[in-house]
Amino acid sequence: MFQPTYPIRTARLTLRPVTTDDLDDVYAYQRRPDVMRWMLGGGPRTREQSRASVAAMAGEDALRAEGDCLTLAVVTGTGVIGTVELVWRSRADRTAELGYVFHPEHGGRGLATEAATALLDWGFDEFGLHRVYGRCHGRNEASARLMTRLGMRQEAHHVASYLFRGEWADQLVFAVLAREWRSRNRE
Numbered sequence: 001m002f003q004p005t006y007p008i009r010t011a012r013l014t015l016r017p018v019t020t021d022d023l024d025d026v027y028a029y030q031r032r033p034d035v036m037r038w039m040l041g042g043g044p045r046t047r048e049q050s051r052a053s054v055a056a057m058a059g060e061d062a063l064r065a066e067g068d069c070l071t072l073a074v075v076t077g078t079g080v081i082g083t084v085e086l087v088w089r090s091r092a093d094r095t096a097e098l099g100y101v102f103h104p105e106h107g108g109r110g111l112a113t114e115a116a117t118a119l120l121d122w123g124f125d126e127f128g129l130h131r132v133y134g135r136c137h138g139r140n141e142a143s144a145r146l147m148t149r150l151g152m153r154q155e156a157h158h159v160a161s162y163l164f165r166g167e168w169a170d171q172l173v174f175a176v177l178a179r180e181w182r183s184r185n186r187e
């Protein structure tokens, strides 16, 4: 079983596993159409859907097997402002996929970048990943900018490659290797 030593602390944030007590904070952003706009799995959540989401995320506190998701609540003095996650895509290739969702009221201050950086630091330095990739809808500019800001390279622009809410959508793929992450951190 692999998990960070909790909590992870950064300059402005605390990262720790999600708990069922986080429902109000998570629902506050999952209910918003602007947050869910480019996400797979449907539109804005009802409170009951958020309850199920929080219950699922609360179990994602460690990577036990390939395919598992590690989800961390990102906490400030005001509560949970978002989540960052790593999905363990391949044990053999030491590869994971990055994900993130944040409340827009806390956007534009680099907090998602700060949280994702801490998770990637754990993924590369502690968990021993070789490669982390991220995918987003071709029109999800904030997500593409975040991955670029993290130092991820855009590797692909798949045209009309997946069905998103009944329409063919473009998908962008970004990635970073451990050696790139480490040299970036030394800059």
Ligand SMILES: CC(C)(COP(=O)(O)OP(=O)(O)OC[C@H]1O[C@@H](n2cnc3c(N)ncnc32)[C@H](O)[C@@H]1OP(=O)(O)O)[C@@H](O)C(=O)NCCC(=O)NCCS
Pocket (backbone or CB within 6 Å): 034, 035, 036, 038, 039, 100, 101, 102, 103, 106, 107, 108, 109, 110, 111, 112, 113, 114, 135, 136, 137, 140, 142, 143, 145, 146
């Ligand atoms: C993707 C998402 C997390 C990005 O949020 P964000 O607020 O743009 O990201 P950050 O918190 O890192 O803030 C970065 C912004 O703050 C600015 N900023 C201010 N201070 C900063 C600092 N100290 N460090 C870095 N950036 C800083 C940056 O310039 C950037 O602004 P810009 O994108 O206009 O250039 C957010 O849009 C989101 O949750 N979207 C909905 C869910 C979603 O689509 N998830 C991804 C699915 S693929």
